[in-house]
Amino acid sequence: MQIDFIIVGQGICGTFLSWEMQKANLSFVVIDEDKPFTATKVASGVINPVTGRRIVKTWMIEDLMPFAWNAYTSIGSDLNIDCIDQKNIIDFFPTPQMKLAFEGRFEKDQQFLSLPKDENDWRDKINYEFGYGIIDPCYWIDLQLLLQAQRKNLISKNQLITDHFDITQLQVEDNKIIYKEITASGIIFCDGANGFSNPYFKNLPYGANKGEALLVEIKDMPSANILKRGYSLVPWKENIFWLGSTYLWEFENADPSPGFYQFAKNWLTQTVKLPFEVLDHMAAIRPATLERRPFVGFHPQHKNIGILNGMGTKGCSLSPFFAKQLVENIIEAKPVMPEASVERFAKVLAR
Ligand SMILES: Cc1cc2nc3c(=O)[nH]c(=O)nc-3n(C[C@H](O)[C@H](O)[C@H](O)COP(=O)(O)OP(=O)(O)OC[C@H]3O[C@@H](n4cnc5c(N)ncnc54)[C@H](O)[C@@H]3O)c2cc1C
Structure with missing residues (x-):
């Protein structure tokens, strides 16, 4: 050949x-x-334009987001699938400091950030103390x-x-x-x-970075948004959510670990007010660079x-x-x- x-x-x-x-x-x-x-x-498949505790824009995001939308729409049309959707992140503030950081950033630059009309509208489904902000737009890719x-x-x-x-x-x-x-x-x-x-x-200069996730069934949880409170809950399929992740630079092997499983289950118990069932546990190494x-x-x-x-x-x-x-x-x-x-x-x- x-x-x-x-x-x-x-x-x-x-x-x-x-x-x-x-x-x-x-x-x-x-x-x-x-x-x-x-x-x-x-991977969860999220394109999030901001990152970190200081909520800064990620590298080249103003070029990458429109490029990604066109590329996934175009490959999807060639393959006869819909593989990109807009799913904004509801960013529940884990601490009062994070709320202040978000609001401070919002005052300076509103591209990609907004604040809700009513901070209470997730109270029947999620436990949260310090309100939330919205990262908008975010995309989800059905990888x-x-x-x-x-x-x-x-x-x-x-x-x-x-x-x-x-x-x-x-x-x-x-x-x-x-x-x-x-x-x-x-x-x-x-x-x-x-x-x-x-x-x-x-x-x-590669850096191996391990990440783990659970797949969880949560009936009656809306699927239009990604929910973030430390970990992220990403709608994957009907009633099925991806929950993760860890970012480990040091680890013994690439296998799913009992430690993450327990931590993530505790997170679900403390965060989600609806009944849930864990379906799967996955891990992989990100090909990161120093x-x-x-x-x-x-x-x-x-x-x-x-x-x-x-x-x-x-x-x-x-x-x-x-x-x-x-x-x-x-x-x-x-x-x-x-x-x-x-x-x-x-x-x-x-x-
Ligand atoms: C838990 C987790 C969550 C993540 N979430 C996100 C996210 O939300 N958004 C985001 O943008 N990124 C996310 N990432 C990062 C993202 O997954 C990676 O950046 C991306 O998938 C890397 O793609 P890749 O094609 O380089 O590698 P891979 O997906 O690893 O693909 C490499 C392929 O090569 C094959 N291969 C390797 N060696 C050989 C060989 N010798 N012979 C034959 N086949 C071989 C493998 O089997 C594999 O199919 C996440 C990663 C993890 C682990």
């Missing part, structure tokens, strides 16, 4: 990269081992639906191989790469946290080996944007934005 590219991995990065390559008429195959608990499959739909699309075009990619079988030559019976002009790794040990990119910017582009020494990784906590907003930049780089030789390009690590990657 002779093609333009091999893509390793079909998380959110491989999904958007393969879609951009389809639109650009590049020939490729995706090799993905279809594991049940990857970062994209465990499970999107991944499955693009997988089906790739299979129908003979562009997906469900298998483990064994890097010891990769032969890299100046103008081509060979993997088993496939010869391609290049290969692009979208292998998420597995990429930390990739011999070509292992010197990049300087919180992604890794995009081609290896400075091996021009036919590329990467789209390091999306950290922001895969939903960053991956569509940078998948497009990477394909524009391939087709039109347009440079990838310097803050995201792997060229910035040329010295480290030369070692």
